Amino acid sequence: MVDIFHRVGIKAPISKVYEALSTIEGIAGWWTKETTGVSAPGGHIEVLFSSPSGERLGGMSMEVMALALDEAVQWRFRSGPEEWVGTDALFRLSQDGDYTIVRFGHRNWREAVEFTEHCSTKWATFMLSLKDLVEKGQGKPAPDDIWIGNWH
Amino acid sequence: MVDIFHRVGIKAPISKVYEALSTIEGIAGWWTKETTGVSAPGGHIEVLFSSPSGERLGGMSMEVMALALDEAVQWRFRSGPEEWVGTDALFRLSQDGDYTIVRFGHRNWREAVEFTEHCSTKWATFMLSLKDLVEKGQGKPAPDDIWIGNWH
Numbered sequence: 001m002v003d004i005f006h007r008v009g010i011k012a013p014i015s016k017v018y019e020a021l022s023t024i025e026g027i028a029g030w031w032t033k034e035t036t037g038v039s040a041p042g043g044h045i046e047v048l049f050s051s052p053s054g055e056r057l058g059g060m061s062m063e064v065m066a067l068a069l070d071e072a073v074q075w076r077f078r079s080g081p082e083e084w085v086g087t088d089a090l091f092r093l094s095q096d097g098d099y100t101i102v103r104f105g106h107r108n109w110r111e112a113v114e115f116t117e118h119c120s121t122k123w124a125t126f127m128l129s130l131k132d133l134v135e136k137g138q139g140k141p142a143p144d145d146i147w148i149g150n151w152h
Numbered sequence: 153m154v155d156i157f158h159r160v161g162i163k164a165p166i167s168k169v170y171e172a173l174s175t176i177e178g179i180a181g182w183w184t185k186e187t188t189g190v191s192a193p194g195g196h197i198e199v200l201f202s203s204p205s206g207e208r209l210g211g212m213s214m215e216v217m218a219l220a221l222d223e224a225v226q227w228r229f230r231s232g233p234e235e236w237v238g239t240d241a242l243f244r245l246s247q248d249g250d251y252t253i254v255r256f257g258h259r260n261w262r263e264a265v266e267f268t269e270h271c272s273t274k275w276a277t278f279m280l281s282l283k284d285l286v287e288k289g290q291g292k293p294a295p296d297d298i299w300i301g302n303w304h
Binding site for chain 1 (some may be wrong): 283
């Protein structure tokens with residue numbers, strides 16, 4: 001099994017970061033504007049991705065496995081890219097001085113393929129989008145996300 | 153062993169990307185301005201990192217293990233953060249239409265610790281800095297690099 005991992009420090013109260021990760025409105029502010037569903041344990045969230053010109057690029061749905069107030073959010077991908085199905089996204093929060101630390105893992109990829117590498121870089125841009133959303137009030141969710149190459 | 157991996161697509165000829173990875177001047181344009189040494193197989197390159205205010209943050213030196221024209225660059229870290237010593241950075245280049253694809257790996261970490269997660273996110277910002285340097289002529293090398301949290 002292979003994991004993607006990232007770490008960012010966000011200069012904001014932990015409750016603000018948890019809110020951005022645990023609510024539909026929050027997720028829509030940093031990952032993709034096209035976020036719908038129910039963010040509660042056992043609930044399903046659907047995320048869709050489009051280009052700035054409106055072309056549908058893809059999407060996935062995930063089951064909310066755990067919500068621990070101000071501590072952690074865990075999702076399991078149930079549909080979407082074949083490589084994603086069955087993998088987990090885990091966000092763990094902690095406080096370090098003025099910063100809320102987000103330790104992120106996209107865990108249990110069957111193997112590291114080129115698409116994994118792409119997703120690793122893309123997740124970094126979304127973690128920085130989360131940081132901008134919480135610190136400045138404005139993230140870069142799709143379709144305004146940073147394009148990192150020919151795979152968007 | 154644990155690997156960090158990323159992938160970016162750069163809209164430029166492969167030779168331009170290779171130049172940015174295989175020359176001291178190139179590396180200084182996207183990773184850190186404080187890059188010195190000899191970029192040739194068996195040569196050593198030293199990179200130092202400072203804050204915008206001039207505070208020294210750290211550094212490392214690496215041995216150039218392989219330079220394959222327009223194909224690959226491989227370094228092995230010989231000194232620096234304890235976790236880095238003995239690990240390899242590998243950049244593999246290929247062409248895909250108008251894009252040069254960079255597949256990056258920082259390989260053979262003994263384990264995935266919080267510092268690994270930080271370095272993964274930080275490498276993503278430097279890969280985007282490399283993309284900006286080659287596409288637009290201006291990267292974001294240290295000390296102008298993107299700060300991703302309380303660990304810079």
